[in-house]
Amino acid sequence: MPELPEVETIVRLLRGGIGDSSTPIGKKILRTSVLWERSIAAPPVPEFVQRIQGQTVQKISRRGKYIVMRLSSDTLLFHLRMSGDLHVEFEKLHGEKEAIGKHDRVIFILQNGLRLIFEDARKFGRVWLLTDPQDELGDLGPEPLAEELSADQFHRMLKDCRRQLKPLLMDQSFLAGLGNIYTDEALFKAKLHPLTIASELNADQAAALLKAIRETLLEGIQRNGASIDWVYRGGDFQNHFFVYGRKGETCLICGTPIERIVVGQRGTHFCPNCQGHTANAKKLPT
DNA sequence: CACGTCACCTGCGTGC
């Protein structure tokens, strides 16, 4: 899916902060059309549609990879998973037939001819309408970009884990927001092998990893995220990957061919030279 | 606790 930077980009677009895009903030939801019922995680579709009607969008934010919309009395959550997207459109002029996109799953009809559209080719994405958003967000780990997360604290979090870095960093209850791309890119930047056992990092390595994660995420946000495959959202971070999707191509730092292995069912890309120097990684098969 | 496997879905690129 979109990872933290792509979700952040979408949130900023929805707030109207980029270009001349319009925003759902301050608009009342007049009606909702659910085109794929399983996109609605909770409550049951009839209750969802009925309860949301008449509520006004007050605030749009992000928590991990979730889009959080504060409404008058409930909170609307979106998780885009692999292929979801969320954007606003204007109603067509009178007389024209409303075009429903091939992958539109939920359409929210707002005031002033605005429509909020949740589209999702692979149908993995989910939408929640909750009284207390913590019911869904409660198990998330800390925000990697939050200043409150110190290098010391991050080192302590790692010290308690005997797991490999790659699956650990992608575990949303450990840290909220990293996915497959940004994890591979951050590990490359930190010069750490993806199979390194977390508890074996020293304080300096932990600090370097947190710094690399933050720099990678910030660059992603600054480039408006990555647009890969047919899911295009305007970002261009995909043109600046060091390892992701570059199997067999040469490392931009040292020239060694980038390797791809599978870890936890996910393609994992790394430079065996730049990221091969941790003590325990040498013992691991590659 | 930590890992492996499958399931959920559609679409695109590749190779025969």
Add this chain to the structure above:
DNA sequence: TGCACGCAGGTGACGT
């Protein structure tokens, strides 16, 4: 051109 296959930004439910 058709078609099988592998791959894809994610997560949750299992089993060992």
